[in-house]
Amino acid sequence: MKKWIFRLSVLSLVTFTFGAMAETCIPQSEMQEIARNFSQFEEYSHSDYCLDGSEISNLLDSLLFMRKTSFSNPMPPSADELFSGRFESDWYGYFTGRISKITIDRGCPKGVGAYVYGYFDQTMYVCTMMLTSDFTSLDRASVFMHEARHIDGFPHTTCHEGPREGIRGACDFQISDGGSYAVSVETYAQIAKYATEVHPALRAYSRAAAVTYSDEAFVHTPSIDRTKGLVVLDNSKQFFKVSKSGAGQMKVEALGFAPSLGRVVPRGQHLILFPTAADQPAGYIFPRGEGQISQQAGELARRFNQLSSEERAHVADSHIGAQWMAQINSKGLELFCERASDRSEVLPLPAGKVALGFLYLQGYDRGSHEVVISFADGSLAKAGCNPSFGPFVEEMNQSFSTPLKRAYKVDGTVWGIDQQGQIYEVQNNQLVPFQSKDLNFSVEIAPYEAFDFFDSL
Ligand SMILES: [Zn+2]
Structure with a gap:
């Protein structure tokens, strides 16, 4: 049988x-x-x-x-x-x-x-x-x-x-x-x-x-009643939720605190913090102040935690897709394209350019085969794991007048943040500054969803 x-x-x-x-x-x-x-x-x-x-x-x-x-x-x-x-x-x-x-x-x-x-x-x-x-x-x-x-x-x-x-x-x-x-x-x-x-x-x-x-x-895909939103991490380590509240108004709501500052990397619905302070480990974070859990948040966090403080400082950003991963580090762009193996391939970034981070101008999508890299001169490149020809980096024609270190499309709006902590709404490739008296110096943005089942009383 x-x-x-x-x-x-x-x-x-x-x-x-x-x-x-x-x-x-x-x-x-x-x-x-x-x-x-x-x-x-x-x-x-x-x-x-x-x-x-x-x-x-x-x-x-x-x-x-x-x-x-x-x-x-x-x-x-x-x-x-x-x-x-x-x-x-x-x-x-x-x-x-x-x-x-x-x-x-x-x-x-x-x-x-x-x-x-x-x-x-x-x-x-x-x-x-x-x-x-x-x-x-x-x-x-x-x-x-x-x-x-x-x-x-x-x-x-x-x-x-x-x-x-x-x-x-x-x-x-x-x-x-x-x-x-x-x-x-x-x-x-x-x-x-x-x-x-x-x-x-x-x-x-x-x-x-x-x-x-x-x-x-x-x-x-099951239908889940949800509201897509954005969280902002400010330099006091506090998270804020930014959402549209009708009539074009934006609502800013204070949430909980992160254990330290750093890059916030989504992994499906999870958020992982890769801290700037070299003595802090990467791990899952929960924006509403739910506290912390102690284990490794997957392969890239594990690798990050094994690096020396000097090596950690060179990790500019990480991308965690469902079947591939990428990291901008001292070697260049390290791509993990083979789902069932630990093997990675390092591709050089365009000569003389400094990578700031990954942008999700079409929204964070775990199924996408590519991601956008933003450089300090405002230029962009596409990179990823192509199902037919494998790992790639390819410069794009598009660029921004102010270089962004992070961007996400959330519910039809593209949000970006620059190195100075200014948040923008990206409209037709133009950066429109977003001001709020509730936000101090911002350091990172990330997508964050609310769900009717979990969040309703
Ligand atoms: Zn099964």
Whole structure:
């Protein structure tokens, strides 16, 4: 009989989280409950089990997370397609009804987190990558629920467009089918909205993960009621939300504080701060003051954090697409075009030019194959990973009278910021200064969306 293999494609999709392992022990009574469902853990059930960061420890902590996370009651569904609540009642019961053995696979290909063979085999295989401190128990719980759903059927399909275009088995057809990616979205959305004892930063992370999966893992993208906006980071490290408030008026609203100043790089719905201060690590940030989570925010953040302070100072900007990444650093433009490998290629930037950063004049799009580089003389170049001919840099005819270090198109308006911190609205290639008494010296802008389900009371 042909065996179908269902892999969870974590790829460039995020997850990496709450590393800081709690210094706690799982009580023996809990260990006995876990061993009742998974006899493989019987040997650990004769006393309390103290978490030590090992693979087994992370696995057990994730099972405990599924058993113990409490949610408010009731949990109304969203008015859009984000949250149906169909898996709300008992995560652990759902999981143990389908999976009875967990095997650690040490030979998974890059990007694979876990898989099952489906229907006739109740074993879930978990790749060692998932069991590192780069992932939280929240992420693992979501992945485990996703895998359990495969036991009910629900194979994946290949996305024919969008951020996951061409990746085999990286999409489901539509969220209303309730397949495994629907479960991924449901679990993250449920934690973000209804978990009662999960840290606000982790809930904010979960909210971004829910929407990123929803936006990227379906052939028919689910409709989510949202408002697209812009956040500004000022030199007091405070975030401000800038939005149109009808009649051409702009509204500026104070949000929370960033841990330090730097470049804010989107990764789907997540925002990652690459700090200017060389002693600060790159990591996820949450503009509403939700706090911080401690783990690595993906590959480029990990690489950044391994650099010396001198090397970090040369990292001008980073781009994180769904299937490729780019970084402007001391070597030139470093492009990571091969999704399933760590290999990069360095292309020289045009001679004598200093790159300021990436511009998203058409909007930030994780599925786009290219990005615009802005130079200190106001000129622009296109660069990226072309599906037919690979890595490229190509100078453009377009330029700006004032060089921008960052620009985003958000909801029809193109916003830019120059090196002096002046924000502009870009209209037909002209820069119209944006003034607000609420904004002091601004240092960075980033896209930031609000969602009716999460943000309405
Ligand atoms: Zn899957």
